[in-house]
Amino acid sequence: MKKYFLYKTLLVFTISILFFSCQKEDPNPKEKIEFKTPSNFPTPVYDLKENPVTVEGFELGRKLFYTGMLSRDGNISCGSCHAQTSGFTQHGHDLSHGIDDQLTLRNSLPIQNLAWSKNFFWDGGVFHLDLFAIAPIEADNEMGETLPNVLQKLRDTEGLQSPKTDYPLLFEKAFGTKEITTDRFLKALSQFQLMCISANSRYDKHVRNESTQENKLTTQELEGLELFEQNCSNCHSTTLFTDQSYRNNGLKVGNPNDTGRHRITQNEEDKFKFKVPSLRNVEVTRPYMHDGRFRNLEAVLDHYTDGIQDSETLDESLKAKLKIELNQEEKEAIIAFLKTLTDEDFLNNPILSEF
The missing domain is CATH 1.10.760.10 (Cytochrome c-like domain)
Incomplete structure (x- = not known):
């Protein structure tokens, strides 16, 4: 009886440690994902009423930002040229490196505080954040893909992988149905980028x-x-x-x-x-x-x-x-x-x- 009690106590203790460890590694995002304008910042330029940031939309955008599926060969993601520890730039490279290790025209700009940006890229060639991703996806020396191909690749993941990489399921959680459209795809990416707020230096x-x-x-x-x-x-x-x-x-x-x-x-x-x-x-x-x-x-x-x-x-x-x-x-x-x-x-x- 004494031995059984000791075994039961150790089992409960081990389960408790595992439970709290998992809790620490996977905090509830609902407590953290909320767009707030820092008190020392101006009013955002981006119209958040047209695309309010939600937990599900943000998480979808985060997955899209880091997946290589946006590129022709599956190896280049947004995060390839925009690394968080380098302020979302490609650290150490004078010109960014794209698909097939091609050099891009310019050095990658940081992704930060984009809700306050009026236009994008070194030349201002894009005037809205929701259109931002199209240029690198379809540039021959960046991701070398087409937007229709990207959307179809995402659709084709339905039921083939785990729920965490079943994109139609993720789009349903974010937007209500499994339909993957250009508008939803771009707005999800925007939601992630909108949350890249640097205001606590x-x-x-x-x-x-x-x-x-x-x-x-x-x-x-x-x-x-x-x-x-x-x-x-x-x-x-x-x-x-x-x-x-x-x-x-x-x-x-x-x-x-x-x-x-x-x-x-x-x-x-x-x-x-x-x-x-x-x-x-x-x-x-x-x-x-x-x-x-x-x-x-x-x-x-x-x-x-x-x-x-x-x-x-x-x-x-x-x-x-x-x-x-x-x-x-x-x-x-x-x-x-x-x-x-x-x-x-x-x-x-x-x-x-x-x-």
């Missing part, structure tokens, strides 16, 4: 008066903030750290065929103008510029102090002196400040990670 805590003794900005970082506001905020303005404009910042022309915004508008005055990128998480999104030519932040600041090239479309704010006056100590202070824009919570948020 040390800088954010500073402006919201949430800093503690451990994470408050240092004297050097505050000096860097002041220098940044004096020299950089003309373009990298607002809480988003971009004014979302297109500018020629004086780079020496690399690929003459990549004329930036001009490729979309065909206006001569837009030649070699590229979107002003957000500087949030800039510490981890290297290399920098549309072609990834600068490997570190020091090289970026060196460009603005000593490397600006004059041209007909050079931004007016740079034309007067062709340089920004900064000494080495000031550059170091600005870089120290820029590192306060790193949002560790965003970079390590498990609900945004691959399954």
